[in-house]
Amino acid sequence: MQKDIIIKIKKLKKEFTDNGAPLVIFENTDLEIRHGEKIAIVGASGSGKSTLLSLLAGLDKPTEGEIFVKDIQINNLSEKELSDYRNREVSIIFQSFELISPFTAYENIRAPLDIRGNISDIEIKSTANNLLEEVGLSGRKDSFPSTLSGGEKQRVAIARALASNTDIILADEPTGSLDRKTGEMVFDLLLKEVSKLSKTLIVITHDMSIAEKMDRIIELKDKNLQEKTSV
Numbered sequence: 001m002q003k004d005i006i007i008k009i010k011k012l013k014k015e016f017t018d019n020g021a022p023l024v025i026f027e028n029t030d031l032e033i034r035h036g037e038k039i040a041i042v043g044a045s046g047s048g049k050s051t052l053l054s055l056l057a058g059l060d061k062p063t064e065g066e067i068f069v070k071d072i073q074i075n076n077l078s079e080k081e082l083s084d085y086r087n088r089e090v091s092i093i094f095q096s097f098e099l100i101s102p103f104t105a106y107e108n109i110r111a112p113l114d115i116r117g118n119i120s121d122i123e124i125k126s127t128a129n130n131l132l133e134e135v136g137l138s139g140r141k142d143s144f145p146s147t148l149s150g151g152e153k154q155r156v157a158i159a160r161a162l163a164s165n166t167d168i169i170l171a172d173e174p175t176g177s178l179d180r181k182t183g184e185m186v187f188d189l190l191l192k193e194v195s196k197l198s199k200t201l202i203v204i205t206h207d208m209s210i211a212e213k214m215d216r217i218i219e220l221k222d223k224n225l226q227e228k229t230s231v
Contacts, residue, residue: 006167006200007033007056009225012065014051025051026223029065035167038194038201040211042228043220049204052220053170056202057090058082069168087115091161093190095173097153099145105156106132106141112164131159135189151182158190162197169194171203175210187213 013027025048033039041049054060055067058074067075074085086092091112099108110128113119132138135155145153154174161169174190175183187210194201203214211217217228 004034005032006035006070007031007202008066008068010066010068012055012067013063014048014055014060015063024223026220026225027064029223029225031218031225033200033202035200036198037216038191038214039203040214040217041202041204041220041225042206042208042211042217045206047220049220050172052225053092053172053202053204056168057092057170058085087112087164089166090168090170091164091166093154093157093161093169093171093174095176097145097150097157097177099153099156099160101145104142104144105137105148105152108145108156109159109163112160127163128159131163134162134193135159149182150178151186154178154186155189158186158193162193162199166199168200168202171201173204173206175205175207183207183210 009029009031012029014025016023016025041052043049051060055062056069058077061075065075066073069085069089072085074082077085100111103111106128109131110124113124113127129138129141132141135158137152137155137159140148140152145156148156154177171190175187178186190201191213201214203210205211219226219228
């Protein structure tokens with residue numbers, strides 16, 4: 001794989017069974033993403049955008065084809081290897097936040113580092129507190145998700161993804177549950193942090209004003225991925 005290519009999809013096909021009949025979501029699909037690129041994936045509802053994200057996250061496997069991440073063919077990994085892959089190589093930001101309800105904002109951010117088990121508590125505390133400050137939530141450190149606004153929850157989710165320090169961040173409609181003003185503010189924060197740390201960001205979105213802030217827009221259409229525009 002070319003040195004700066006971090007993700008490579010080759011001849012990808014995903015098929016489900018719908019009432020006993022095959023339903024092809026996409027097929028013969030190729031895509032290359034470079035390290036540090038910011039990519040928007042757009043397309044009609046039901047076109048398979050979230051399915052594609054699940055495949056990149058190792059949460060699902062393709063019917064045919066290959067997915068390479070850093071020269072590792074992830075669709076051939078065992079469940080244990082996939083778990084390790086998700087822990088060390090990709091972070092996911094969900095539309096519904098997916099925060100751990102009994103945990104405070106601070107505890108949610110440090111959770112992925114606690115899971116790894118090879119980082120000192122001093123380093124974990126420093127990382128979590130620094131990220132709380134970066135996303136403007138130092139004053140909400142001890143607040144539980146139920147007391148946070150939608151924008152605050154998504155900022156915690158962003159900080160948690162950054163805490164994992166993975167090279168790839170996948171975001172599934174990260175502004176979908178927010179009003180436009182809050183969504184733009186939160187997304188601009190995500191872009192700033194990702195750019196500062198040279199992370200690769202792949203965002204599923206239906207909002208073209210969000211997509212146009214990215215380096216490339218890829219449209220999932222007619223069962224394939226097509227370059228939509230350059231910005």
